Amino acid sequence: MKIVPTYRLVMFAVIPVLAALLSAFLASGRAAMLLAGALLAILALFDLLTLSRQISALQAHVPKVLRLTCHRPGKLEVTLSCHPAPARAQILSLGAPWPLALESPLNPLRFTWPQGAEAVDLAFELTAHARGGIALTELFVQSGSLLGLWHLNRTLPVDLELRVYPELSASARRVSARFLSAHSAGLSLTRLLGQGREFERLRDYLPGDSYADIDWKATARRRKPVTRLYQAEHTQQILVAIDAGRLSARVRGGTPVLDSYINAALFLGQIARKNGDHFGVLTFSDRVSSYIRPGSGQAHHNACRELLCHEKQTSCSPAFDELFSFLRLNLAKRTLVLILTDLDDPLLSEKFLAHVEVALKRHLVHLCMPRPMASSAVLEEPVTSVEQIYTAVAGDLIRRDLEILRRALAAKGVVLKLAEPEDVAVALVNQYLEVKQRQML
Numbered sequence: 001m002k003i004v005p006t007y008r009l010v011m012f013a014v015i016p017v018l019a020a021l022l023s024a025f026l027a028s029g030r031a032a033m034l035l036a037g038a039l040l041a042i043l044a045l046f047d048l049l050t051l052s053r054q055i056s057a058l059q060a061h062v063p064k065v066l067r068l069t070c071h072r073p074g075k076l077e078v079t080l081s082c083h084p085a086p087a088r089a090q091i092l093s094l095g096a097p098w099p100l101a102l103e104s105p106l107n108p109l110r111f112t113w114p115q116g117a118e119a120v121d122l123a124f125e126l127t128a129h130a131r132g133g134i135a136l137t138e139l140f141v142q143s144g145s146l147l148g149l150w151h152l153n154r155t156l157p158v159d160l161e162l163r164v165y166p167e168l169s170a171s172a173r174r175v176s177a178r179f180l181s182a183h184s185a186g187l188s189l190t191r192l193l194g195q196g197r198e199f200e201r202l203r204d205y206l207p208g209d210s211y212a213d214i215d216w217k218a219t220a221r222r223r224k225p226v227t228r229l230y231q232a233e234h235t236q237q238i239l240v241a242i243d244a245g246r247l248s249a250r251v252r253g254g255t256p257v258l259d260s261y262i263n264a265a266l267f268l269g270q271i272a273r274k275n276g277d278h279f280g281v282l283t284f285s286d287r288v289s290s291y292i293r294p295g296s297g298q299a300h301h302n303a304c305r306e307l308l309c310h311e312k313q314t315s316c317s318p319a320f321d322e323l324f325s326f327l328r329l330n331l332a333k334r335t336l337v338l339i340l341t342d343l344d345d346p347l348l349s350e351k352f353l354a355h356v357e358v359a360l361k362r363h364l365v366h367l368c369m370p371r372p373m374a375s376s377a378v379l380e381e382p383v384t385s386v387e388q389i390y391t392a393v394a395g396d397l398i399r400r401d402l403e404i405l406r407r408a409l410a411a412k413g414v415v416l417k418l419a420e421p422e423d424v425a426v427a428l429v430n431q432y433l434e435v436k437q438r439q440m441l
Helices: 007-012 014-023 029-049 170-180 216-222 257-274 298-309 320-330 346-355 386-412 421-438
Strands: 002-005 058-061 065-069 073-082 090-095 109-113 119-128 132-144 150-165 198-204 226-231 237-243 278-284 288-295 336-340 364-370 415-419
Touching: 007 014, 007 029, 029 150, 058 132, 058 150, 065 073, 065 119, 109 119, 119 150, 150 298, 216 226, 237 257, 237 288, 237 320, 257 278, 257 298, 257 336, 257 364, 257 421, 278 298, 278 320, 288 298, 288 320, 320 346, 336 421, 346 386, 364 421, 386 415, 415 421
Parallel strands: 065 150, 237 278, 237 336, 336 364, 364 415
Antiparallel strands: 002 150, 058 073, 073 119, 090 109, 090 132, 132 150, 198 226, 278 288
16 A cells, blocks of 8 residues: 545645745744644644545455457446445545556446445446457555545556457448348358269169269169269358468558458358357458458357457568468368458569468368459549549559459469458358359359
8 A cells, every 4th residue: 555645735835835935024024834734733743644444444346358349339337346345434535547448437436335245246338449458456545634635545456358349330230230140131041052072862773864973882882873962062161361460560440450351250250150150250460460260159159259369460561371281281171261451562462372272182262352442443433633633543553463463363263352351251251152053162
């Protein structure tokens, strides 16, 4: 605990100083100075004796984990306990050292501890403005003296982890109800078209059946030709690879690009879980930094969410050779790999094209990237400045380069999808649903 003087005591201390200045002009000023100093010392000592030491027995209780969503208000509930209970009511203040990413309108909280109460429940209103994890290890409590000349401060140890998750974009919220509603109206089961490679049943051979589908062991047992029937795979593997390199630190539409990627990956994970598919995540920059293999269930989805919540961008360029080698070695089953990255840098696009074939030998690779801002510049209005012409020409060059990249990727079997920064989540889900509907996997 620490006892500190208040501003009121500092203001009262000016009185002896004025008396000292007065003694320079009046003979009786010295006596006035001594009298004022003595009165102030007696008053400060008396007020110090009234300072309650009850906060020495205070304890703070908070939850172990508090989950918040970016830009949405939340509450941190704090319970203060004191044994024995205070003999009289007193006014206290409770504060917390919030970082700049957290906004709390009332900090510190000023409240009255009731007489005889052993516990008091309080709540901080919080609004987070950045994704990630924040550790809170202490709170500060303060009590005042009777005349308000002294404050008694104490630090209360706590163990709290705040986890801030990215907020769904407006476009993703509009479609989330249709995909995630448990009681969606008008939905029915539909048999998927296509050959598929998941075994369904055996039947007798019919003219026109392919010889490749004949089950020779069953034919030998039954002594007549038997054909294997296949159906579309009901459970598919989906992996979202997120680029956390230097280009992901850029801000598009008021949101960091990495947050848009994480937002899209988590939204796709919910859709995949609803459809019964296995979902996994991977983050990379100059190397693969984190990986959760495709799986199912709420616990698996929570693990992916916690991993992405703490992901930070790096200052390194993405190493696509490391990424595709890792996919080749760690994914045995054919998987839909959805890569969230930005290839508007010609050097990065060349590296991607040079190494993507390593993964294409086994997996289906799709690419989703935010549309460059300058690519939307078109001269639709009369030109009023030279800058408009340069901006339009730059946008035309970027569109041409993106079209060349799209054709080069299509020649290798990679589908490129451009989306506005706020629509990356919807574009990623559309890619997944198109692959599932057409049974490209």
